[in-house]
Amino acid sequence: MKEKKRAAAGRKTNVIPVQWDATFFFERAVQSLDRYHYDKALKYFRRAVEYEPDNPVNHCNMAGILSEMGDYGESNRILRMIVEELDPTMTECHFYMANNYANLEQYEAAEEALIRYLEEDEEGQFLDEAEEMMELLHFELERPPRLGFIKAREGFYEHDRARSMLEEGKFVEAVRLLESIVEKNGDFLAARNNLALAYYYMGRFEQAMATIKEVLGMEPGNLHAMCNLAIFHQHAGDREELDPLVALLRKTVPFHQEHVFKLATTMGILGEHGDAYRHFVRLLKDGSLRYDPCLYHYTAVAACNIGRLDEAQRMWQQAAKLDPDSNVPGYYLEQLTRFRSGDDPVPTSYHYHLPFEEQFKLWEKTSDTMPDHLKRDPLVRSSFFWALRHGDRQTKLQVIQALGMIADGEVKDALKAFILEPQEEDYLKRMAIFVLRSIGVHESLPAMLEGRETVIEHSRMPSRLPVWDDKWQAVLEAALLRMNKHYDLVQQHDLLTLWIEFLSRVYPDVPRLGKVEGWAAALEYLTAKMHRRAISYHEVSVRYGTSIATVSKCAKRIDEICGIKEKMKLIFPALADRHRD
Structure with missing residues (x-):
């Protein structure tokens, strides 16, 4: 018997010993999941947690199974424990919690968890799904979500805000925000492009040119930057730099709709109306833009400038149908009639609003204030800011008065900067100080007067008097x-x-x-x-x-x-x- 036992002990066996560890139970759980055996999968994940209680992934897997089984409350308890005790960097847990809360119809809590995920997650693994959930929450809560920042799109949300500011003529605010974005994310070329435009609108031409050249230094083929640079060269009257750039743009045939639109409007501004027309027609064939009255106006201007007058007329008539409350199509149809009779030159403005002079005719008909639509008009505002820096003495005086009628934060910032400019005339700066006081700026104002820095004290007007009674x-x-x-x-x-x-x-x-x-x-x-x-x-x-x-x-x-x-x-x-x- 002893010999048999020894012989049995000496023989090799085919039995493989099982190693009971977290990996073993994890694999068993996955196999159960593949067969939709959720109860078994949950049991195995629980055993994996017992072997590695400090491993947040095991806990997260267990929470996922609980969610699949409909136990959303217990799932959220585990997920909350993960980010509060085990691993705060597992930001995806907030997305999972948001899903659980949504299934429980606790939409306020779901919004809070989803916002936390978007604001903390750097990778954006569930970004598309999170945005879809945001739309659901918008519908259920009957209000827009209270989202302020998306970590995975750091700078993108702020960039959209900055673009809106540019469209509203809030150039100073846009510059501040865009400078902040560029400082944090130097590779964000779209932000740099818009920063250059904001500088340009404010009349800070040298900064605009330097910024756009930085973009092209980082990406020589950036179409937005090339278009902006062409417009800057045209403004400066630099034909030597402009002509080869225009020749390059003529050969460019962009694919993306946004790039086609940018190139089309740029070529129109540069007076290359044939190329502009060709690109605008491409855009009109795109179904997504066929109801945009602005596009019909742009195409009409280009068509008019290459002699396609009947087509221009049809385009403006279509714009009038799409935008019956606007007086822009009617104005240009009237101009077209006058052009046909030889009374007026061909319309060339690609901006979808009345020309600057026409808007001011409407303003002059009012008693003592500027109409709200002019105050908000970015072209009017950019013209004011540009003239404040580059206009002649009389123009600057008129602009300072006009800015006093707008009287918003942008205006106050612009006038405060103006009174610090050493090269500006003291009379104009005193006028600007007077306007600042008249629109409610009563704090002390640093200013450059009589060739030296001074401070105009609270509610005081600038004078040489040592006291002010x-x-x-x-x-x-x-x-x-x-x-x-x-x-x-x-x-x-x-x-x-x-x-x-x-x-x-x-x-x-x-x-x-x-x-x-x-x-x-x-x-x-x-x-x-x-x-x-x-x-x-x-x-x-x-x-x-x-x-x-x-x-x-x-x-x-x-x-x-x-x-x-x-x-x-x-x-x-x-x-x-x-x-x-």
Whole structure:
């Protein structure tokens, strides 16, 4: 017997010993899943967890099985434990929890989990599925999801916001956001392209050119950058650089719809209307764009400029049908009629709105404010910002007044930057400060005046006076309050200049300002006279609630000190220029 046992022990066996570990149970669980045996798969995953309790993948697999079996609550408990205790980097657990909450019809909780997944997950493994779920939650919650940032698309969401800002004419805000995106993600070429455009719209031409060249340095064939560069060269009048670039663009036949549109509009702006027409017709054949009135307008302009007048007419008529509330197609159809009769030149503007001059004709018909659609119009706003940097003296003066009517955050930022420019004229900067004060900017303002840096203190106007008395301010406010609806900003600023000039000349022997309204009425009277407006002592005395004698006395005192009648042109050179014009 002992010999038999020894012989049996010496023989080789075909039995393979089983190694009981997490891998073994994981493989068994997968086999069960393949056969849709969820209860067995759950049992095996539980055993895998017992062998490796610190392995978050095992727990996650178990949560997945529980979800398949409909136990969404227990599944979420495990998923929450994973990200809170085992491995916070397993951000996909938030996506799984969102699915579980959605199945439980707990849509608020599902939205919270989904947002956390999108904001924390860098890989974007379930990005498409998450966006589909967002649409579901939008429908169920009857409101847009409260999503602010997608980690896997870092910069893309902010870039979309920046593009919207550009379309709304919010160039300063767009520049800030785009600069931030580029700083975080230097390879984001679309953001760099739009940053160049934002600089260009604001009149910061050198920065625009430098930025677009950076893009082409990183990707020489970038079509958006090439198109933008061509427009920049055209603006600069640099034919030597422009001509070979246009020749290259003529040979370019892009595939993607976005690139076709960019090239078409660029060629139109460059005056290459035949190429523009060819690309616009390609876009019209695309079913997704056949209901876009803008595209019909673009095609009509191109057709008109290559002599296809009947086709241009049909295009504008179609635009009018698609956009019956717009006055743009009707305006261009009228222009086309006038062109056919030889009265007007061929329409060349590819922008789908009325030409700048026509919009301002509408503005002039209003009493004292700019229409809201003009305030929001990005072309109007970019024209203002461009003129503020590159216009002549008179244009800058008009633009400063117009910006005062828009009076939003963009305008305030632009004017604050303007008063810091060393090369700008002090008169214009003082006018800009006046506009800032008039639109509610009362904090201290850094400025460059008389060749040196200074700070215009809270609610103060710029002057050389070492002090600014409250009563002097009261006179100014009393005058400006009554002049607000009857005088433009330049005239109001001239009143301020006159008052400061008077106080500066008599200081420190400033007369006792007994009746504020009398001095205020005198300032308005003299300002109106300087601008050759019909006015009388009686008229201002009634409006200010003071006597004719008081107004006359104060006006004569100011005139005596400032020599208005003899020195008006020296004291107010801008006003003298306007009279000569």
